Amino acid sequence: MSDILQLCVVEVGGQGWAVDVHRVKHISRPTALRPLHHGPSWIEGVIERTGEVIPVVDLRRRLGAPLAPLGPKSRLVHVRVEGQEIALLVDRVVEVLQVPRRAVVPPPRWLAGEAAPFVLGLVESEENGVARHRFLVHLQAVLGTAPTASGDLP
Amino acid sequence: MASGADERQLRDAVDRALERFLFRAEEQGAVDAVAMAGAEDPVSELLLFELGNEAFALPLIDVRELLKPPTLTEVPRARRAVLGVTLLRGAVVPVFDLRGLLELRDVRPPSSAATRVVICEAPEGRFGLEVDRVVQVLRVATSTLEPPPPGLGREGHPVVVLGRHDGRLYGVIELGLLLRTGEL
Secondary structure (H helix, E strand, O other): OOOEEEEEEEEEOOEEEEEEHHHEEEEEOOOOOEOOOOOOOOEEEEEEEOOEEEEEEEHHHHOOOOOOOOOOOOEEEEEEEOOEEEEEEEOEEEEEEEEEHHHEEOOOHHHHHHHHHHEEEEEEEEEOOEEEEEEEEOHHHHOOOOOOOOOOOO | OOOHHHHHHHHHHHHHHHHHHOOOHHHHHOOOOOOOOOOOOOEEEEEEEEEOOEEEEEEHHHEEEEEOOOOOEOOOOOOOOEEEEEEEOOEEEEEEEHHHHHOOOOOOOOOOOOOEEEEEEEOOEEEEEEEOEEEEEEEEEHHHOEOOOOOOOOOOOOEEEEEEEOOEEEEEEOHHHHOOOOOO
């Protein structure tokens, strides 16, 4: 594995969350969803893109963040995970960031609260003298396909 | 102040987490379902109809008749999705609110000129499904009907495959599963 990680950082409920930039297929403005009745509750609906049916996950709802009304910066970030494309609704796309591998640490359980099952790691950095942290998103957990480990926070 | 062993454990934990975090091209190995047009491509005939803004379809082979909304006799103790019963050529046929059977969130609108009751036949017998508007009959290559994206299907839900027509998605209903949904 490479020593440098390239992260796409999004903001959800005021907190920075990152995915591997190589997973990002597309970024778009949110459009009307077709409701999906036969799916888990965290799938808000589906959209179509290039002829494919893409499930939409409201990452704010999934991560337990406050649901602000959609604004001009709201975006759908289309990511590839487990062989399929899903679209994540976020409050805004912040940046693409390069961090060294050693900047990733396991997250302290208390830090993420309700979102703890969706955090794979923590990236700490210091910018302009201010300590910042961003969570690495556990996309398989967002999709409900991660095996649950014992001792997970409820 | 982590000792060497602690440090190694920590890095191992991070490595395992990064294995899941990072994209690997192998993940894309799943082959997209592509309609393979063969010499013998089975065809499905479907009745396309609407409930509100959503489109659904039933296999035509299960459909017996299309009626304008008939006079219904209420059945107070029946399950909630039962609108009533009607007499159809001497037989008592229940008529259901299809929204109720599909557990859709929107409310049944008042009857309009387009409202229809689709009389279906299943092993359980004949029954009617009230729909807002019947659109048309479709003939589609069965191979073009796609299951819902992986991880999204819910066991036993009556919409088993999705089709596309005129740029819209529609859900194909399996009658056998339809009558088993909701309250008994």
